[in-house]
Amino acid sequence: MLTIEGLHVYYGAIRALHDVSLEVREGEVVSIIGSNGAGKSTLLRTVSGLLRPRQGKITFMGKEIQETPPDQIVRLGISQSPEGRKIFTNMTVFENLQLGAYTRKDKDVASDLEKVMDRFPRVRERMKQSAGTMSGGEQQMLAICRALMSRPKLLLLDEPSMGLAPNLVTEIFSIVKELNADGTTILLVEQNAVRALEVAHRAYVLETGDIVLGGTGKDLLTDPKVKEAYLGG
Ligand SMILES: Nc1ncnc2c1ncn2[C@@H]1O[C@H](COP(=O)(O)OP(=O)(O)OP(=O)(O)O)[C@@H](O)[C@H]1O
Ligand SMILES: [Mg+2]
Structure with missing residues (x-):
């Protein structure tokens, strides 16, 4: 691949x-x-x-x-969940997830969001929360969720x-x-x-x-x- x-x-x-x-x-x-x-992040960034x-x-x-x-x-x-999370701290959790899907024009974004949230219930509970106020672990999960939103x-x-x-x-x-x-x-x-x-x-x-x-x-x-x-x- x-x-x-x-x-x-x-x-x-x-x-x-x-x-x-x-x-x-x-x-x-x-x-x-x-x-x-060692060059690990450099490799993924490339x-x-x-x-x-x-x-x-x-x-x-x-x-x-x-x-x-x-x-x-x-x-x-190809999508990436970067080191150090790099979420948009001033935006809500939901807005971060919407950005993850910004390349998509298909109609399945909403149902994909549901699927991702089913897998990460902790993130679902915080949809309206400002992303910067989440704990480190929650931010890490959000970064992965955001990457998944591009399918x-x-x-x-x-x-x-x-x-x-x-x-x-x-x-x-x-x-x-x-x-x-x-x-x-x-x-x-x-x-x-x-x-x-x-x-x-x-x-x-x-x-x-x-x-x-x-x-x-x-x-x-x-x-x-x-x-x-x-x-x-
Ligand atoms: N923007 C930059 N400018 C100059 N050198 C850099 C830059 N980013 C990384 N480097 C250098 O490139 C090398 C590889 O860095 P990289 O971030 O890829 O390592 P890493 O394996 O991800 O490390 P870590 O486990 O600490 O995240 C390091 O020597 C680092 O100092
Ligand atoms: Mg690194």
Whole structure:
């Protein structure tokens, strides 16, 4: 579904991604684990068209998208729940969700909103609330809901569990599984390596801009190097 080949991304002179190649097949959950500054957010931002690669190719469902504008990429079926939530704090929860559907002109937006709310009852209860007054965990859920409102084929999740209490982390990862079971392909970026590998069909390890390892979630969970560096030994 998504193929990334030889991707190089720079911020000025700073090299953030070096010759990154990976693929996400339809129906998969693919996780990318890596430490702070490894380039995880850079990768997702490049897939979403928010950053332009210096070199390399990104193909989504047979179409090259490394030059495609971000709104067009959403229309093609890729949406992102960004790191740090990035919700519109001065708008209501409902308005944030409406914005998530801004590329759509079909008549199913209202029924999709119901479906999303069924999955996230905590968000439903707060529809008229100003989004900035929600708790961190609620804002994280809202960011995911907003991404779902574009009806993505491929959902990009940047550290969905960041800053959440353990019970909410469990909830978020079970929602990831449910969304995937319902047919959404997911590319997930996480520092919570154990959870990210448990939920993943396949995963990659990103270290200072390089993919250093790839395999099934299970393989990486038992890999000695991964254990030592990311799973606390
Ligand atoms: N706007 C920017 N300008 C300059 N350098 C940047 C910018 N954004 C990121 N970088 C650098 O690019 C590298 C990769 O950053 P990135 O945010 O992709 O890492 P990350 O893996 O998402 O880290 P984290 O786990 O902390 O979110 C880092 O060295 C970072 O300092
Ligand atoms: Mg990041």
